[in-house]
Structures are given as structure tokens and as C-alpha cells.
Amino acid sequence: MKITCVAGARPNFMKVKPVLDALERAGHQTELVHTGQHYDPAMSDVFFDDLGLRAPDVHLGVRSGTHAEQTARVMIAFEAHLDGSKPDWVVVPGDVNSTLACALVGAKAGCRVAHVEAGLRSGDWTMPEEINRVATDRVSDLLLAPSADAVDNLRGDGFAAHQIQLVGNVMIDTLLANVERARQRPILDDLGLVRGEYVLTTLHRPSNVDHPEVLDGLIRAIGAVGEWLRVVLPAHPRVRAQLAGRALPPGLTVIDPAGYLDFVALQDGARLVMTDSGGVQEETTVLGVPCLTLRTTTERPITVTEGTNRLVGIDPDAIMTAAGVVLGREVERRRPELWDGRAGSRIAAAIDGFEVDAIDLRQPARAEELV
Numbered sequence: 001m002k003i004t005c006v007a008g009a010r011p012n013f014m015k016v017k018p019v020l021d022a023l024e025r026a027g028h029q030t031e032l033v034h035t036g037q038h039y040d041p042a043m044s045d046v047f048f049d050d051l052g053l054r055a056p057d058v059h060l061g062v063r064s065g066t067h068a069e070q071t072a073r074v075m076i077a078f079e080a081h082l083d084g085s086k087p088d089w090v091v092v093p094g095d096v097n098s099t100l101a102c103a104l105v106g107a108k109a110g111c112r113v114a115h116v117e118a119g120l121r122s123g124d125w126t127m128p129e130e131i132n133r134v135a136t137d138r139v140s141d142l143l144l145a146p147s148a149d150a151v152d153n154l155r156g157d158g159f160a161a162h163q164i165q166l167v168g169n170v171m172i173d174t175l176l177a178n179v180e181r182a183r184q185r186p187i188l189d190d191l192g193l194v195r196g197e198y199v200l201t202t203l204h205r206p207s208n209v210d211h212p213e214v215l216d217g218l219i220r221a222i223g224a225v226g227e228w229l230r231v232v233l234p235a236h237p238r239v240r241a242q243l244a245g246r247a248l249p250p251g252l253t254v255i256d257p258a259g260y261l262d263f264v265a266l267q268d269g270a271r272l273v274m275t276d277s278g279g280v281q282e283e284t285t286v287l288g289v290p291c292l293t294l295r296t297t298t299e300r301p302i303t304v305t306e307g308t309n310r311l312v313g314i315d316p317d318a319i320m321t322a323a324g325v326v327l328g329r330e331v332e333r334r335r336p337e338l339w340d341g342r343a344g345s346r347i348a349a350a351i352d353g354f355e356v357d358a359i360d361l362r363q364p365a366r367a368e369e370l371v
């Protein structure tokens with residue numbers, strides 16, 4: 001079959017690599033479309049180099065804009081591309097605007113659509129990614145769930161059993177394939193960091209970064225932790241813009257966004273990670289590094305129940321208290337089912353084995369069934 005895989009923003013590159021590899025091993029003709037949602041070298045090119053991801057077959061070049069502008073530009077450009085390319089399947093990973101845009105276009109173009117990382121739900125409808133998740137799942141044929149809680153969410157939403165496949169976490173495929181290479185990187189020495197004696201932090205959620213009063217509180221809490229251990233913040237462009245001109249606490253070092261291998265090395269060596277990232281909650285769980293999630297909800301509760309993550313919210317005092325507790329004790333290392341480095345192969349098998357004729361509960365009932 002001809003299968004088009006989409007990537008657009010930073011976390012997509014790690015998710016698409018094992019899927020492309022597995023589809024190619026299974027003998028499919030693949031195509032990689034980069035929407036261009038992320039475009040700075042540190043937000044895009046570095047991942048192609050670090051992961052050995054092949055150059056995109058097509059680059060849509062959409063760049064930044066409002067949600068509507070960005071989503072619409074991806075849709076227009078992707079529709080024009082599909083018109084000529086005519087794949088059997090479109091595979092979309094994650095929950096970014098490019099994910100939803102390409103899923104919608106693929107479904108209307110008559111392609112089968114597979115959603116990698118289906119079924120995650122934060123329950124927070126103010127989060128743009130939650131809208132993207134729910135809407136992408138709804139228009140997808142095949143829902144590739146990373147964890148059992150995601151399967152439960154999809155069943156609860158009424159999807160047909162044959163649409164839902166528990167395949168595990170592709171981001172962990174990429175992590176396990178690269179962690180040893182990451183450990184060889186000199187980034188800790190370059191930054192003057194000692195393994196186990198620093199804290200890594202990332203912030204990029206609009207709810208944290210785009211509200212000065214929230215960001216002030218988070219920086220205050222991070223600064224307080226920085227009085228105990230040095231804190232390093234590889235700054236996503238969204239937070240970088242907000243930090244410009246702001247007085248930063250002395251224990252906090254802000255650096256450019258890190259490449260993948262450097263960032264994995266920084267996570268692996270950290271005593272504690274404090275983040276609002278989705279993927280970082282998962283990677284710290286597998287690396288066995290304690291993580292405090294600076295949000296009030298998570299779409300990845302399995303990293304709390306079966307990992308090293310704690311959801312601590314955004315209250316500065318609560319964050320400082322939680323950091324003090326976590327720094328004072330050893331963390332138990334656990335790993336969710338099927339986060340084993342083989343999710344990409346399971347995805348290829350699920351696409352191969354998808355039963356087009358299986359009963360689809362989303363189809364309207366036939367007239368004779370209604371009498």
C-alpha cells in the first residue's frame with residue numbers, strides 16, 4: 001500500500017520515525033510530509049539529523065499563525081498534495097494542529113486515516129490539543145492507542161472494537177533506540193552539570209506561558225528549586241519570547257531548545273524534571289527520573305499511576321513543596337505495558353490487518369435495522 005505519514009511539530013518527529021521504519025520493513029511505499037508547523041533549525045532540522053529521519057518527500061511550509069490560519073494553511077496545502085499523491089492511508093501522530101488538519105483532509109479525500117497516540121484525554125476543553133485529539137480520533141478509521149487508559153477512553157466514546165488497537169508508545173521506541181547514543185553526548189560537561197545534581201525544566205503550554213501572572217509564579221517556584229540545585233531550561237520559542245527582558249533567578253540557566261539526543265541526555269542525568277510537556281512525562285517514566293508536571297490535568301495519567309510522574313498544578317507553593325519531597329527520596333521505577341520499543345511494528349501490523357469490512361458502529365444503521 002501507499003502510506004503517507006505526517007509530521008509538523010517537534011514531538012511528531014520522534015513519533016513518526018519508528019512508524020516509517022516499520023511500514024518500510026513491511027514492504028509498503030511510504031511518503032513523509034512535513035507541514036512546516038515548526039521550522040527553526042532547533043525545532044525541526046536537528047531531529048532529522050539526530051534520529052536519522054529521511055528528508056521529507058514534501059514540505060508544506062505553513063509556519064506559524066493563529067489556530068485557524070495554521071490549521072487552514074495545512075489543510076489547503078495537504079489537500080492539494082493528496083490530490084496528486086492518492087495514498088491508501090494517511091498516518092497522523094499526536095495532537096498538534098497539523099495532526100487534526102491532515103486527518104480531516106485525509107478522511108474527506110477518501111483515504112483511510114490512522115491516528116498514532118489515539119484516545120488520550122485531559123478532559124480540559126480549554127487546551128487546544130484536547131480539541132485536536134477528540135476531533136482527530138473522530139475522523140480516523142484506525143485508533144492506535146499507547147496505553148490501556150486510552151483504550152478505555154475510546155471505548156467510552158463509542159468507537160467500534162475493530163478500530164481500536166493497543167499498540168504501545170512509539171515515542172518510547174525512539175527513546176530506547178537512542179538512549180545509549182544520547183549518553184555519549186558531552187552536553188552535561190558543556191553546561192558544567194553533574195549527573196544527578198541538577199534539575200531540568202521545560203515550559204511551553206499557552207496556559208502557563210502566555211499569562212504573565214502564571215509564568216511569574218512558575219519562575220518563582222523554579223527559582224526556589226534553583227537555590228537547592230541548579231536548574232536548566234531549554235527554552236521553546238513560545239517561552240523564550242515571554243522570558244525576554246524578564247529578570248531571572250540566579251539558579252536558572254536558560255539555553256536554546258536542545259536537540260533530541262542532548263535533551264534525552266539532560267533528562268537521563270537529571271535529579272528531577274519539572275515540565276508541562278506531554279512527551280517528557282512519558283520519557284521520564286521510562287528513564288526512571290522523577291517528573292513534576294506543572295499542570296492541573298494530564299492526558300497521560302498512566303505516567304502517574306505506572307510511572308514517575310506527579311501532577312502538581314501551577315501553584316508556586318505546591319510546586320516547591322512537591323519538589324522538596326521528591327528530591328528527598330528515591331523514586332520507584334516502573335514502565336507501562338507495551339512501552340517496550342516495538343510499538344512501530346505493532347502499528348504496521350495493525351494497518352496491514354485493518355478489516356475494512358468489519359462492522360463500523362459509526363456508520364448509520366440501515367433502514368431494515370430500524371424497523
Ligand code: UD1
Pocket residue numbers: 009010011037038039040043064065070095096097098128129204236237238278
Ligand atoms: C505546538 C503544539 C503543541 C506542542 C508543541 C510542541 C498546537 C496547537 N500546539 O505548540 O501541542 O506541544 O507544538 O513543541 O499544535 N515558533 C518559532 N519557531 C518555530 C515554531 C514556532 O519561533 O519553529 C514560535 C512562533 O512565534 C509561534 C509560536 O512559537 O507563533 C508557537 O508555535 P505553534 O506551532 O503555533 O505552537 P507551539 O506552542 O509550538
Ligand code: UDP
Pocket residue numbers: 010011014171202204234235256257258259260261263264276277278279280283
Ligand atoms: N525535546 C527536545 N528538546 C527540547 C525539549 C524537548 O528534543 O529542548 C523532545 C523531548 O525529548 C520529547 C519531545 O521533544 O521527545 C517533546 O516535545 P514537546 O515538549 O515540544 O511537545 P509535547 O510532547 O508537549 O507535545
